[in-house]
Amino acid sequence: MHMFTIIKKDRNSKARLGVLKTAHGIVKTPSYVIVGTYGQIRYLSPSDIKKTKTQLIIANTFHLWKVANKKPLKFGKISTMTDSGGFQVLSLAFSDKNKAGKFMTGTPDANTKLKRDKIKITSNGVYFAFNGKRLFLGPELSMKIQEKIGADIVFAFDHITSPLDTYAYNKKALELTDKWAKICLKHKGKNQALFGIVQGGLFKDLRIKSAKSIGTMTFDGFGIGGSYTKKQIAKVLKWIIPHLPEEKPRHLLGVGKIEDIFEAVENGIDTFDCVIPTREARHGRLYTKKGTIDIRRGYFSKDKKVIEPSCGCPTCSKKISRSQISALLKNPIRKQNTKGQRLCLMHNMWFFNNLLEKIRKSIAKNRFIEFKKKTLTNFLSQY
RNA sequence: GCGGGCGUAGAUCAAUUGGUUAGAUCGCAUCCCUGUCACGGAUGAGGUUGCGGGUUCGAGUCCCGUCGCCCGCG
Numbered sequence: 001m002h003m004f005t006i007i008k009k010d011r012n013s014k015a016r017l018g019v020l021k022t023a024h025g026i027v028k029t030p031s032y033v034i035v036g037t038y039g040q041i042r043y044l045s046p047s048d049i050k051k052t053k054t055q056l057i058i059a060n061t062f063h064l065w066k067v068a069n070k071k072p073l074k075f076g077k078i079s080t081m082t083d084s085g086g087f088q089v090l091s092l093a094f095s096d097k098n099k100a101g102k103f104m105t106g107t108p109d110a111n112t113k114l115k116r117d118k119i120k121i122t123s124n125g126v127y128f129a130f131n132g133k134r135l136f137l138g139p140e141l142s143m144k145i146q147e148k149i150g151a152d153i154v155f156a157f158d159h160i161t162s163p164l165d166t167y168a169y170n171k172k173a174l175e176l177t178d179k180w181a182k183i184c185l186k187h188k189g190k191n192q193a194l195f196g197i198v199q200g201g202l203f204k205d206l207r208i209k210s211a212k213s214i215g216t217m218t219f220d221g222f223g224i225g226g227s228y229t230k231k232q233i234a235k236v237l238k239w240i241i242p243h244l245p246e247e248k249p250r251h252l253l254g255v256g257k258i259e260d261i262f263e264a265v266e267n268g269i270d271t272f273d274c275v276i277p278t279r280e281a282r283h284g285r286l287y288t289k290k291g292t293i294d295i296r297r298g299y300f301s302k303d304k305k306v307i308e309p310s311c312g313c314p315t316c317s318k319k320i321s322r323s324q325i326s327a328l329l330k331n332p333i334r335k336q337n338t339k340g341q342r343l344c345l346m347h348n349m350w351f352f353n354n355l356l357e358k359i360r361k362s363i364a365k366n367r368f369i370e371f372k373k374k375t376l377t378n379f380l381s382q383y
Numbered sequence: 384g385c386g387g388g389c390g391u392a393g394a395u396c397a398a399u400u401g402g403u404u405a406g407a408u409c410g411c412a413u414c415c416c417u418g419u420c421a422c423g424g425a426u427g428a429g430g431u432u433g434c435g436g437g438u439u440c441g442a443g444u445c446c447c448g449u450c451g452c453c454c455g456c457g
Contacts, residue, residue: 037419058418067420087418130420160418197418228417254418275419282422285415298411329422330410341422 003193003220004249004270011366014241014268015359020249022079022152023191027055029249030265030359032256032352033081033273037063039073039149041278041349043341046076051314052346053353054078058273061145062088062137066130070148080151081273084142084184086158086197087225087254089126093119121159123179139180140187147189153221155253156184158197160225163232170201178213185218193220195251201226204239211243221249224269230259237267258287258355258379262372265359277352281344284329287351289378293322295344300326313350315343 008017020027033056034041041049041057049057057075062085064070073080093116120127125138142157157180159173181196188194196219200206214222222244227236233255244250249270255261256274264272277287284296288308293300295307303322307315315325320343328340355375362371 033418035419042422060419063419081418083418085418088420091418092420155418158418223418225418251418256417260417272418274417275421276417279416279419279421279423283416283424338422 004247006247008364010363010368012369013266015265015363015368016268016270017360017363018249018270020079020270022193024075024079024152025055025077027079027271028357028360029270030356030363031055031271032261032277032356033058033251033271034349034353035273035275035278036075038068039064039071041345042282043338044345046074048314048342048346049075049078049349052349053357054349055353056081056271056273058083059149059151060088061085061142061149064149065137065145066135070145072148072150079153081153081251082146082149082151082155083253083273084139084146084155084157084197085137086142086155087160089119089128089137090116090160090162092128092130093117121176123176125157125180139183143184143187143189147192150189151192153193153195154189155223156181156194156196156219158199158223158225161199161201162226163202163228165201167201167203167206170199170203170206173201174199174206174210177210181214181217181219195219195221195223195249197223197225197253198240198244199226200236202232202236207236207239208243211240215244219248221251223251223253225253227252227255230257230263233260234263234267237264237269241268256352259376261355261359262376265363266368266372277348278345281348282341284344286344287348289375290381291379295322295326296330301330307347311347311351312354313347315347 003021004018006016006018010016015030018029020029034054036057037060039059056079058081059073061082064082065085118129125136125141127134127136129135137157139157143154146154158177159180161170161173165173177197177199184194184196196214196217198207198210198214200210224237224240227233233252241250250268252264252269252272254274255264255272256276261272284294285292286295286307300322305322306319307322307325325340325343328337329344331337331340359368359371362368
């Protein structure tokens with residue numbers, strides 16, 4: 001499947017400009033991928049989404065399978081991806097509500113042993129519990145479900161690890177990921193691009209081994225999983241990227257803070273997805289050039305300015321003020337009236353997509369590194 | 384003027400027959416959210432219980448006075 005074309009490579013970094021063609025449209029890369037786990041962006045209508053410069057949306061196999069009954073994805077001209085469900089298997093194993101991210105942070109420590117006692121991993125897949133039910137998901141089933149959901153790009157069912165996992169555990173996980181990758185290739189859906197996933201934790205030799213192994217399989221592109229902080233991302237990408245085929249697209253899974261985006265692009269990543277723009281929008285954290293604001297703060301209830309004057313998003317261009325958004329978001333009946341979340345979502349999504357557009361322009365002019373410095377200096381200056 | 388009621392965090396209200404460092408919710412503040420079990424989470428700052436006396440080992444709680452607000456009757 002010849003879906004990806006590189007248009008230009010940055011002179012001063014590994015950043016590259018590309019075009020990803022799918023049945024639904026054309027994706028200019030580097031591109032942010034907006035997360036719509038359940039096959040929709042909560043609180044946004046299709047026409048709302050169109051106004052946010054969104055090119056790609058990623059949904060989740062696990063959620064669509066158990067909750068939405070494999071409903072096919074419908075996003076018009078926006079291209080789609082589905083994640084394999086491999087991540088859920090890990091997060092469900094730790095299951096602390098709102099603390100799922102915790103298993104990702106921290107440094108490897110001989111005294112820390114992660115207990116995956118809520119799941120059972122076999123060579124065929126993973127047994128796990130969800131809402132009191134015992135379930136199984138493996139590479140074959142994941143591929144079948146993903147074919148029914150029908151995204152343009154699907155991911156192989158992999159075994160993600162945590163930075164807290166040992167070398168030995170990562171090595172085993174890697175063997176499973178490789179084995180499952182081959183199974184996924186055999187069950188690849190028609191008219192779908194399949195991306196294999198590189199794992200290996202924070203261990204150089206394992207990462208290189210994984211990149212070489214997955215990189216030589218007949219995948220249409222590659223995902224990189226299991227790196228979670230800015231420093232880890234840069235380090236891991238520098239190990240992996242030289243061993244992946246140049247001409248195929250590379251997706252960094254689950255990454256997307258502002259600082260991380262630049263690290264990823266600089267090191268040769270084409271796409272990456274993250275819940276941050278959408279989740280934080282729903283929680284009232286809004287992005288501006290000078291940093292973020294929490295619109296729920298009392299201060300903003302009297303602030304008649306727009307979120308960001310120079311912003312071209314649907315919310316700011318309609319001159320909707322911070323105080324209006326604040327009032328909507330803090331309204332006790334917001335569970336019925338979700339207009340506030342909608343306005344915040346459109347702003348953040350536009351902000352991230354627009355930032356990527358600027359990044360693409362900077363690469364075209366060989367000015368990516370300068371643009372990175374300027375943008376981060378402004379963004380981290382805060383108010 | 385007479386009778387009755389009520390005054391407890393910024394707001395709305397709790398506090399067993401008077402009994403330890405007066406609670407809750409919202410609000411406020413700070414921090415957080417990285418392949419979404421996530422319209423969320425964590426922490427924290429705010430009260431000489433209107434004011435002044437009294438009874439008591441001990442008063443937000445009982446008594447007296449005073450101020451303010453509400454209701455009824457004149």
